[in-house]
Amino acid sequence: MRRNIFLTGATGTVGSELLRRLAARDDTTLNLLVRRTGYDRRPQIDYGLRGVRVAATLNLFDGDLCDGDALGLSPDAFNSLTRTTTHVIHCGGSTSFALPLAESRATNVTGTARVLRFAQQCERLESAAFFSTVYVSGMRRGIFAESDFGDAGNGFVNSYERSKAEMEEVVRAAIADLPILLFRLSTVIGDSRTGTVHGFNALHHAIRLLYQGLAPMVPGMPSTPVDMVSSDYVAEAALHLIDNQAGCGVFHLASGERAAAIGDLLSATIESLMRFRPTWRKRSIEKPLLVDLDTYELFVRSVEEAGNDVLRNATRSIRTFAYQLAHPKVFATRQTSEALADSGIAPRPVLQFYPQIVKYCVESNWGLQRC
Amino acid sequence: MPTTRLLEIDSDFHLLDMTADSGYDIGIDAVATYLPAATASLAELAMRGLLRGSVETLSSFGFGQVHLAGEQSNFQMAMHAAEKLFSENDIDRDEVGAILYSTALSSSATMWNPPRRKLPGDGVLRLDEIDDLFKYPASRLQSELDLPRASVVGINQIGCASTFAALRIARAMIAGEEDLDAVLCVSADKFPPGEPRDLVYNVISDGASAALVRRNATRNRIVACTQVTKGALWDGGSLENEIVAAYFPTAKSVIDRTLSKARLTIGDISLVIPHNVSARSWEILGKLIGCPPHLIYTENIECVGHTIASDNILNLETATAEGRISRGDYLLLFTFGYGLNWACMILEH
Ligand SMILES: NC(=O)c1ccc[n+]([C@@H]2O[C@H](COP(=O)([O-])OP(=O)(O)OC[C@H]3O[C@@H](n4cnc5c(N)ncnc54)[C@H](OP(=O)(O)O)[C@@H]3O)[C@@H](O)[C@H]2O)c1
Numbered sequence: 234m235r236r237n238i239f240l241t242g243a244t245g246t247v248g249s250e251l252l253r254r255l256a257a258r259d260d261t262t263l264n265l266l267v268r269r270t271g272y273d274r275r276p277q278i279d280y281g282l283r284g285v286r287v288a289a290t291l292n293l294f295d296g297d298l299c300d301g302d303a304l305g306l307s308p309d310a311f312n313s314l315t316r317t318t319t320h321v322i323h324c325g326g327s328t329s330f331a332l333p334l335a336e337s338r339a340t341n342v343t344g345t346a347r348v349l350r351f352a353q354q355c356e357r358l359e360s361a362a363f364f365s366t367v368y369v370s371g372m373r374r375g376i377f378a379e380s381d382f383g384d385a386g387n388g389f390v391n392s393y394e395r396s397k398a399e400m401e402e403v404v405r406a407a408i409a410d411l412p413i414l415l416f417r418l419s420t421v422i423g424d425s426r427t428g429t430v431h432g433f434n435a436l437h438h439a440i441r442l443l444y445q446g447l448a449p450m451v452p453g454m455p456s457t458p459v460d461m462v463s464s465d466y467v468a469e470a471a472l473h474l475i476d477n478q479a480g481c482g483v484f485h486l487a488s489g490e491r492a493a494a495i496g497d498l499l500s501a502t503i504e505s506l507m508r509f510r511p512t513w514r515k516r517s518i519e520k521p522l523l524v525d526l527d528t529y530e531l532f533v534r535s536v537e538e539a540g541n542d543v544l545r546n547a548t549r550s551i552r553t554f555a556y557q558l559a560h561p562k563v564f565a566t567r568q569t570s571e572a573l574a575d576s577g578i579a580p581r582p583v584l585q586f587y588p589q590i591v592k593y594c595v596e597s598n599w600g601l602q603r604c
Numbered sequence: 605m606p607t608t609r610l611l612e613i614d615s616d617f618h619l620l621d622m623t624a625d626s627g628y629d630i631g632i633d634a635v636a637t638y639l640p641a642a643t644a645s646l647a648e649l650a651m652r653g654l655l656r657g658s659v660e661t662l663s664s665f666g667f668g669q670v671h672l673a674g675e676q677s678n679f680q681m682a683m684h685a686a687e688k689l690f691s692e693n694d695i696d697r698d699e700v701g702a703i704l705y706s707t708a709l710s711s712s713a714t715m716w717n718p719p720r721r722k723l724p725g726d727g728v729l730r731l732d733e734i735d736d737l738f739k740y741p742a743s744r745l746q747s748e749l750d751l752p753r754a755s756v757v758g759i760n761q762i763g764c765a766s767t768f769a770a771l772r773i774a775r776a777m778i779a780g781e782e783d784l785d786a787v788l789c790v791s792a793d794k795f796p797p798g799e800p801r802d803l804v805y806n807v808i809s810d811g812a813s814a815a816l817v818r819r820n821a822t823r824n825r826i827v828a829c830t831q832v833t834k835g836a837l838w839d840g841g842s843l844e845n846e847i848v849a850a851y852f853p854t855a856k857s858v859i860d861r862t863l864s865k866a867r868l869t870i871g872d873i874s875l876v877i878p879h880n881v882s883a884r885s886w887e888i889l890g891k892l893i894g895c896p897p898h899l900i901y902t903e904n905i906e907c908v909g910h911t912i913a914s915d916n917i918l919n920l921e922t923a924t925a926e927g928r929i930s931r932g933d934y935l936l937l938f939t940f941g942y943g944l945n946w947a948c949m950i951l952e953h
Contacts (some may be wrong), residue, residue, distance in 0.1 A: 445846070446846040446849055446850055447845060447846065447849045448849065449848075449849040449850070449851070449852050449853050450852060450853070450892075515836050516834075516836040516837075517834040517835075517836055517837075518850065519850065519853035519854050519857060520853065521853060522852060522853050522856060522892060524891070524892060525891070527891065528888060528891040528892060531884070531887060531888050531891070532852070532888055535665075535805075535882075535884050535885070535888065536848075538661050538664065539657065539661055539665070539805045541844070541845065543845045544845040544848055544849065547845070547849075
């Protein structure tokens with residue numbers, strides 16, 4: 234049976250990976266909700282699909298998660314999509330850590346509620362997949378299971394985490410009515426085979442600050458786990474689960490127990506920068522210190538009080554996620570591992586491909602140059 | 605004869621070190637400092653247009669007032685500190701075999717005061733046009749202090765770490781030259797008049813120091829010292845952020861390395877003798893190296909400020925006078941200077 238997939242976020246880091254794989258399927262019609270910008274988004278979609286033999290039927294719909302109950306779609310488009318859609322994949326969202334909560338909520342909570350209502354109206358719906366983050370756990374410590382929800386009263390590090398946790402509440406409320414798959418991703422850092430980074434996020438920015446010698450310290454212990462995954466794993470695992478999973482489920486697309494430790498990651502970053510940019514060695518930049526939260530906060534406060542804009546911005550941008558390192562946790566992946574057991578799909582140990590990611594960052598000058 | 609050895613040399617770190625137990629009790633036997641009598645509070649500096657930052661922030665960083673040399677020169681301050689050293693201690697002037705005159709500001713290394721006169725039209729450079737460039741305070745000091753046996757060397761280009769370099773070189777000289785028993789290390793810096801006195805979160809004072817490094821010293825044996833230079837950060841003005849960011853990780857690593865060379869841990873240190881940079885930065889560095897605040901001698905930050913290269917000698921002098929140090933105590937001295945240099949020294953009192 235032909236699949237009609239309604240996909241949001243196809244221009245994003247994760248959505249573009251899903252799109253590349255889905256576009257190669259000849260039994261699929263892909264209806265993409267692309268944010269209305271006033272210019273044609275088709276070239277951007279086509280650029281994302283370079284190298285892919287497109288076999289699916291591809292339709293673009295201008296819309297907006299923040300534009301009313303119909304997602305900014307025309308009534309005709311909305312009605313026709315609800316009649317044909319068999320799968321909803323909601324990968325669109327606001328991923329900035331620094332936005333005011335109201336803005337994060339508008340896209341992530343209200344926008345998702347609208348996608349849910351859309352899904353509820355889809356007559357032929359087989360599954361609805363929603364993308365979330367393992368950091369809905371906020372400042373919890375210890376093990377965070379797929380069956381756990383929210384911060385358990387520990388608070389959140391940034392408005393993004395909070396808005397995603399609130400988004401999950403909205404999604405959970407609809408589980409009784411809809412065949413919902415909820416994917417919680419850890420930090421997606423790039424392609425494990427090529428090192429290519431499709432979307433530069435806070436982690437890549439932190440690598441750049443280290444490269445520039447503007448990251449003197451982060452909170453944490455050398456053994457603090459930092460969960461990261463490759464974009465190819467996330468896309469392949471999510472699509473496998475969408476294709477094969479019956480009923481509802483929450484899945485951690487994360488490294489879990491095998492997450493790398495921050496101490497090893499910092500060493501690997503320094504080694505990779507020295508290897509791929511030998512002249513960088515001349516700058517004698519030290520490995521950032523791992524410090525307790527008190528010391529880190531004192532440093533941040535001092536920079537806020539006396540630093541100039543460059544250092545202040547550098548410190549602020551690390552601070553938007555650094556507090557997670559002071560609240561170490563492991564994201565259990567039991568349900569996901571079981572569901573993927575016979576698929577051959579599993580996260581690769583990050584340290585095996587992390588140097589390639591750093592290489593890509595350096596060679597592309599963090600996305601400013603094509604490589 | 606103890607041998608000096610190159611402990612580590614690579615393109616980034618240049619360390620000259622001797623083994624901690626070289627068998628010689630070379631130490632800092634006597635210290636003296638000079639601070640000009642005139643002072644100015646932060647508020648007064650702000651009123652005179654000599655602060656860029658806010659009085660509030662700088663005082664929250666621990667600063668209160670600075671000493672101002674006014675009409676006094678570097679040389680006069682150096683003389684005062686050295687004369688005090690001789691008058692307060694039992695030193696035979698003939699015993700002093702070398703003077704190491706260290707300065708942080710390049711303007712302090714000669715008597716030159718540009719610009720004075722125009723070059724003559726014939727383009728022939730005559731020595732009397734630039735004679736002050738060849739007038740060195742170290743030689744004049746030797747003469748005026750009546751130290752005829754002392755040869756002189758100037759030490760500069762390492763900013764606030766220049767006194768540490770002088771002490772380290774003095775130790776190496778005494779260890780390496782059998783007929784050299786005592787080296788006078790003098791440092792004096794006067795901040796350019798009219799320039800704002802706050803520099804990278806610190807408030808600068810004028811001042812001078814003198815220290816006698818002696819073979820068979822009765823106190824302050826130099827147990828270990830380390831200097832790290834990060835030449836990539838030589839351009840302090842345009843790399844201010846990188847410098848601030850590099851400060852803490854490098855400071856910790858230099859301190860850890862010096863402790864390990866001395867085969868000590870931070871728990872063995874009775875008192876940290878700091879440079880007088882912001883108290884806040886010492887609060888952070890104290891946490892990083894695991895040293896509680898009461899073991900860091902920050903008392904002079906508020907009333908003196910940062911005397912560029914004389915802070916540690918000043919703090920050693922006042923901490924000793926206050927009875928904060930007992931015989932046998934291990935002291936950890938640390939400083940940081942443009943260039944970019946980090947320096948650490950461990951003394952056994
Ligand atoms: N990447 C990660 O490391 C990571 C980690 C954990 C969870 N996640 C989750 O995975 C999902 C995708 O993340 P991502 O990294 O791919 O995000 P991304 O790169 O920031 O892309 C976000 C996507 O959402 C679209 N979008 C944003 N606001 C919209 C709006 N108002 N209307 C329509 N479309 C809108 C963007 O379109 P434009 O091109 O118009 O901006 C873009 O396609 C999110 O739910 C995120 O929370 C990602």
